[in-house]
Amino acid sequence: MPYLVAGVVFVGALCAFDLILTLAVVRRLREHAALLEGARAPAPFTPPGTALPEFTAASLDGAAVTRDFFSEPTVVGLFSTTCASCRERLPEFADRVRPLDARRVLAVIEGDRAEAEPFVAALASLATVVVEPRHGPLNAAFGHPAAPSFYIVDEGAVVTASMLTPAGLPMPAGT
Structure with a gap:
């Protein structure tokens, strides 16, 4: 009998210890949920209404590309050499523009010149055409969006x- x-005392103590651990885990999960609720994932692309900051990049022909490049509505396509979807969207973008x-x-x-x-x-x-390294000035100006992404500026x-696709992009007037 002893x-x-x-x-029974051992099992009761074990259950009480388990209950305390479970309550501690629940409290910790609530803290993490509150932290995650405040954090938001970055947008997959730069939203309309965003003013581009100052930047300077060089096109393949050596011309400087700055904010002044946008003297009239312009179609912009951002691609990455490491992105399979970019390769798929390339012909569609070319046909569209x-x-x-x-x-x-x-x-x-974005990527190596050879690639x-x-x-x-x-x-x-x-x-x-501008070829720039990862996190180059133009990608930074657009907030490092997902690739490919397409814009009217x-x-x-x-x-x-x-x-995120060139098909739905409204072409500027006078095309």
Whole structure:
């Protein structure tokens, strides 16, 4: 009988200890949930109404690309050489901007120059092309969005439309 009493006391103490641990875990989870609730994931693209900050980049022909580049509504495509979806969207983007004047299209390719060659070959005659390293000035100006992402930027360097595919992007007037 003393073993039975000792066993019941032991199991009761073990259950009480387990209950205390469970309550501590629940309290900690509530603290983490409150922290996560305040944190938001970055937007997959720069939202309309965002004014681009000052930046300076160089196009493939050596011309400086700054906020002044946006002297009229411009279509912008941001690509990455490490992105499979970027390679898939490249022909669609090229077809979409083909009717536009190349000065109204900016293609930004993030990655190594050698790896960017397929993008450059497809877009060189259709757009001002900038190849920049990871976290380059143009990607920083757009807030490091997901790649690919597509924009219309007005003459004040303000994003007026943004999409993750070029198909739904409204083309600037006069195209």
